[in-house]
Amino acid sequence: MQFKKLLTILAVAAGATLSAAAGAKELRLGLIVPATHEWTKAANAMGEELKQKSNGKYSVSTFPAGQLGNEAQMMQQLQTGALDMAFMTAAEVTNRVPDMSALFAPFLVNSPQQAEVLLNGPTAQKMLQRLPREIGAVGFGYGVAAMRLMLNAFPTNSGVDLKGRKMRITPFPPVRDFYQLLGAASTPMPLTDVYDSLANGQVDGVDADLELVWRMKFYERGNTLVHSNHMMFPVVGLMSGRVWQQLPPADRELIAATARKHLNSLFATYATVEGEMLKNIEDTKKVKVVKVGPELFGDVPQKWEEIWIKRTPILADLRKEAAAIK
Ligand code: BEZ
Numbered sequence: 001m002q003f004k005k006l007l008t009i010l011a012v013a014a015g016a017t018l019s020a021a022a023g024a025k026e027l028r029l030g031l032i033v034p035a036t037h038e039w040t041k042a043a044n045a046m047g048e049e050l051k052q053k054s055n056g057k058y059s060v061s062t063f064p065a066g067q068l069g070n071e072a073q074m075m076q077q078l079q080t081g082a083l084d085m086a087f088m089t090a091a092e093v094t095n096r097v098p099d100m101s102a103l104f105a106p107f108l109v110n111s112p113q114q115a116e117v118l119l120n121g122p123t124a125q126k127m128l129q130r131l132p133r134e135i136g137a138v139g140f141g142y143g144v145a146a147m148r149l150m151l152n153a154f155p156t157n158s159g160v161d162l163k164g165r166k167m168r169i170t171p172f173p174p175v176r177d178f179y180q181l182l183g184a185a186s187t188p189m190p191l192t193d194v195y196d197s198l199a200n201g202q203v204d205g206v207d208a209d210l211e212l213v214w215r216m217k218f219y220e221r222g223n224t225l226v227h228s229n230h231m232m233f234p235v236v237g238l239m240s241g242r243v244w245q246q247l248p249p250a251d252r253e254l255i256a257a258t259a260r261k262h263l264n265s266l267f268a269t270y271a272t273v274e275g276e277m278l279k280n281i282e283d284t285k286k287v288k289v290v291k292v293g294p295e296l297f298g299d300v301p302q303k304w305e306e307i308w309i310k311r312t313p314i315l316a317d318l319r320k321e322a323a324a325i326k
Contacts, residue, residue: 027060027243027255029085030068030077032191036215038269039087039235040064042143046262053254060085066192079136081242087263090142090234091172096135100127101308102315104174106230106301107294108322112274115144115232116267117325123317131238138244140237140259143266146274147229151213151222152205153198156290159298168194168206175207175231177307181300191216198222209233210277211270219281225289227278228296237263 029047033039040062047060068074068083071092077083094100103124109115118124119142128139150156154165163183169175171188179186187203191212197203198221206218213219237259244252282289294301309315 024056025058027058027084028068029060029062029087030074030083031062031064031087032066032071032074032089033064034215035062035064037064038211038266038273039143039145042262042266042269043087045265046258049262050255050258053258054251058251058255066190070190070192075135075137078238078240079242081240084240084243085259086137086238087143087235088238089170090236091170091175093131093135093236094172094174097127097130098173099130099312099314101172101174102312102318103234104172104231105308105315105318106178106297106304108318109232109325110229111147112144112232112267112270114322114325115234116264118232118318118322119144119234120264121321123314123321127314128236131236132241132244135238136241137238138241138256140239140256141263143235143237143263144270145233145235145266146209146211146270146277148207148209148231148233149213149228150205150224150226151198151208151218151287152224152226153201153222154204154224155288156205156224156226159296159300162205165204166202168197168203168208170207174304174308178231178300178304179207181303182297194218195221210274210281214277214280219284219287223287225281225287226296227289227291228293230294230297230301235263235266 029043031040031043043062051059068077071088074083074086074088075092078086090100090103109118124142131137131139155161159182165184166187167179167184168189169179169186176186189197194206195216195218198206198218208218213225281287
């Protein structure tokens, strides 16, 4: 672990002890996204409401931009109780709960509004209930990021253009397989390293979303925005099981309800901000925006489905629920 990160962890641990001594509890919450990201804003809003509703008993300090480590490291910290909470990508959770991979089926939903219905539906909610047993953390609820697309440093008019290209992916198997089936070289990389890797040519393109392209300025390093909306990208609100066990039942209820409310607020947020961010990117005139549908990917979504339905049969239930939404 980097020395700077170790210092941050020691400093927040000391802060928690001081607050406990004063009878209040500071909950430390880690995120991989930057401070300006909608997930961080939702976490901060949750903290303010919690402080107010608990009359100051609980406060939340957010540590964005991977200050406490990457998501795999934050997951370990949650398990040991060194970290209280995280707003974590469902992508990271799939590394321990493979069934959650089904949420990343290509073209399962086509908007944050549809994601809201599916993620609050029976199959996705049942998966949340498994988390204490399977990862040692309580899952409060889901939100989403903007829909997935690609920002490429090469002209992209068809799936063939992706062959042999080094595509940055979030490190988890469902998306790795998707790009491999497209003939690209899937290159796993945490969000915090993406801008520099695009800038120095380590990757040719990135699997990302409108918010990352705009707020993390990826548009400065690519020339084609392939607006495909090919997957949703859920976030899960987690609390360390060890911390949870020490809380009185009424406090648990308050924290869970407040976290769920602010995670769920992200569905409406993205329904609004996706359009604004697309316009901002278009106004820069730095990238060509190519609007595409599933046809760009040929038979790859079907092939992906054939592989993953065997690995995680609950995909069939999610497909049924999704079909009922459309
Ligand atoms: C990503 O790895 O692409 C990602 C991580 C967190 C939020 C959104 C995207």
